[in-house]
Amino acid sequence: MAKHEIPTELSPELVDFFKGEKLVNLATVDAESGAPNVNAISWVKSADEKRIRFSVTNNSRIVENIKNNPAVVLNVIGLETVFSIQGKAEILEDTMEGVNLKLSKIEVTVEAVFESMFWGAKITQDPEYVKTYNLEKAKELDNQVYAALMK
DSSP states (O other), rough: OOOOOOOOOOHHHHHHTTTSSSOEEEEEEETTTOEEEEEEEOEEEEEETTEEEEEETTHHHHHHHHHOOOOOEEEEEHHHHEEEEEEEEEEEEOOOOOOOOOEEEEEEEEEEEEEETTTTOOOSSSSOOOOOHHHHHHHHHHHHHHHHHHH
């Protein structure tokens, strides 16, 4: 029986998928308990097929978890399926310049990409969310964060 090849980089479709604003679940290993820790994040972009960057507040538990154990999984719902993207995370900047909030820039080096949707089904609608605070301020902050993430 031939061994199934596991992709070690994002497909062109996944790279394009990350160009828009997306809801992504991030799994880290909790620094204190060692248990899985899952958070929803949205400031996420692909730098290329091997690197995904995201930003969270620099006092987030996520930052401490990554410093303790860089293994992460990004769970992405889109392109009619679910992907689990495994990789190693690195804090590129503790506090990004040019952003009004204290946010860390984190980069994940992609190690494996699994399609993890259960058999015999497909996603018919990508997850959506709305921002519930000042939309003008939200847009301004998003622009600052995305510009700083991709520097």
